[in-house]
């Protein structure tokens with residue numbers, strides 16, 4: 124299994140934006156959010172278990188998980204959230220390992236929003252890279268992108284580890300606050316460094 128970087132960061136920090144820059148260097152990026160989405164899409168691998176656990180109401184007519192229904196259930200029922208995670212997390216991990224086994228690049232990047240929160244992921248990766256920006260920037264970006272209120276964004280942020288805790292777990296930090304050219308320069312330098320580390324591994 125290839126040398127593995129775990130890329131994380133708070134909501135709106137720019138994980139996807141940064142991961143795309145590594146992809147331009149030919150690096151295989153494995154995005155856990157995208158995998159979770161596929162698993163619960165029509166004919167997704169998680170659909171049978173979701174139907175069994177939550178009943179037919181959890182599945183939309185197109186055969187995907189009914190996201191609105193599930194969001195509302197989870198909002199009022201933390202036990203339901205745990206049940207869904209117990210279905211999804213092992214499948215996400217399994218799909219990640221499949222993708223990593225097929226990877227062709229010198230190293231791979233797993234994009235994991237809650238990596239610092241998850242002991243399993245921390246153990247799995249060779250290095251943790253944190254995409255960082257000021258909290259005000261996160262709030263502004265997510266309000267703009269998702270059309271949410273400041274309070275709604277803050278509620279999501281409160282459910283994640285804080286900026287200091289995340290930075291404390293980082294082997295590498297990518298500062299993504301200004302224009303993208305500053306981020307591109309950091310990505311170039313990290314790509315050189317990680318290529319060297321992966322080859323020596």
Ligand code: ATP
Pocket residue numbers: 132133134135136137138139140141236264265268299300301302303306
């Ligand atoms: P999430 O955790 O919500 O999935 P993310 O960490 O993957 O978010 P992105 O989706 O990459 O973050 O970025 C969030 C938003 O901020 C996007 O609309 C993106 O276009 C914008 N953005 C990211 N980086 C920058 C930047 N350096 N300058 C301006 N806008 C940016």
